Amino acid sequence: MKELINPKENIYFVISAFISILFYLVLVVSIVGIVYILILVLITWLAQGFLTAQIKANAVKISSKQFPDVYLAATKLAEKMEMKEMPDIYVMQAGGLLNAFATRFLSRDFVLIYSDVFELAYNAGGNALDFIICHELAHIGRRHIQNRWIVYPAFFIPFLGTAYSRACEYTCDNFGAHFVPKGCVEGLMMLSVGTKLYKDADVEEVVKQSMEGGMFLWLYEITSTHPILTKRIRAVKERQ
Numbered sequence: 687m688k689e690l691i692n693p694k695e696n697i698y699f700v701i702s703a704f705i706s707i708l709f710y711l712v713l714v715v716s717i718v719g720i721v722y723i724l725i726l727v728l729i730t731w732l733a734q735g736f737l738t739a740q741i742k743a744n745a746v747k748i749s750s751k752q753f754p755d756v757y758l759a760a761t762k763l764a765e766k767m768e769m770k771e772m773p774d775i776y777v778m779q780a781g782g783l784l785n786a787f788a789t790r791f792l793s794r795d796f797v798l799i800y801s802d803v804f805e806l807a808y809n810a811g812g813n814a815l816d817f818i819i820c821h822e823l824a825h826i827g828r829r830h831i832q833n834r835w836i837v838y839p840a841f842f843i844p845f846l847g848t849a850y851s852r853a854c855e856y857t858c859d860n861f862g863a864h865f866v867p868k869g870c871v872e873g874l875m876m877l878s879v880g881t882k883l884y885k886d887a888d889v890e891e892v893v894k895q896s897m898e899g900g901m902f903l904w905l906y907e908i909t910s911t912h913p914i915l916t917k918r919i920r921a922v923k924e925r926q
């Protein structure tokens with residue numbers, strides 16, 4: 687599975703971790719910095735706790751009795767990806783937003799899928815949904831969430847943290863394209879043009895569109911945590 691890891695991910699991780707360790711060392715040496723670290727840990731812990739509580743309070747947890755086919759597919763994916771533990775997967779209504787993300791609280795991993803993308807991908811036959819789940823499982827399997835604190839200070843260095851984040855996204859797309867080749871383009875096209883038009887959109891035209899350049903497009907990309915969607919679609923298409 688090593689070949690699925692975007693080479694830039696490891697490079698940017700090492701650079702980011704090095705800068706972050708220096709940053710933490712400066713804070714610890716300055717004594718008062720320890721207080722800042724403790725405040726940051728407390729704020730992060732509270733934010734994650736509330737987010738997890740919001741998920742548990744409002745979302746539906748997938749299980750062997752709740753959307754059992756999705757649960758079975760996710761379990762098989764986690765096995766294939768050699769994950770030690772299956773995270774809890776939830777579905778939540780989010781006012782039409784098309785998104786999914788992984789999070790972690792008290793050593794427990796969670797995947798949250800917004801209901802519009804879940805519903806559409808589910809009705810479309812499962813491949814796109816499996817791709818979306820596989821992408822999020824890859825974030826957990828690659829410890830992107832668990833190791834976030836190691837690279838967090840690097841996000842204050844312009845373009846560095848976002849470059850690392852984009853490399854992580856490409857890695858997770860690679861895992862999705864490898865384990866669910868039939869759902870990767872469909873899954874990303876849904877995120878791009880929405881729940882109805884994705885079937886009619888011409889993927890080859892999107893691939894051509896991804897070749898377009900320009901200063902503002904470049905600036906937009908280097909300041910974003912996610913790669914440009916058209917480029918993600920091209921990348922997974924090339925892996926099919």
Ligand SMILES: [Zn+2]
Binds near residue numbers: 821858
């Ligand atoms: Zn992602």
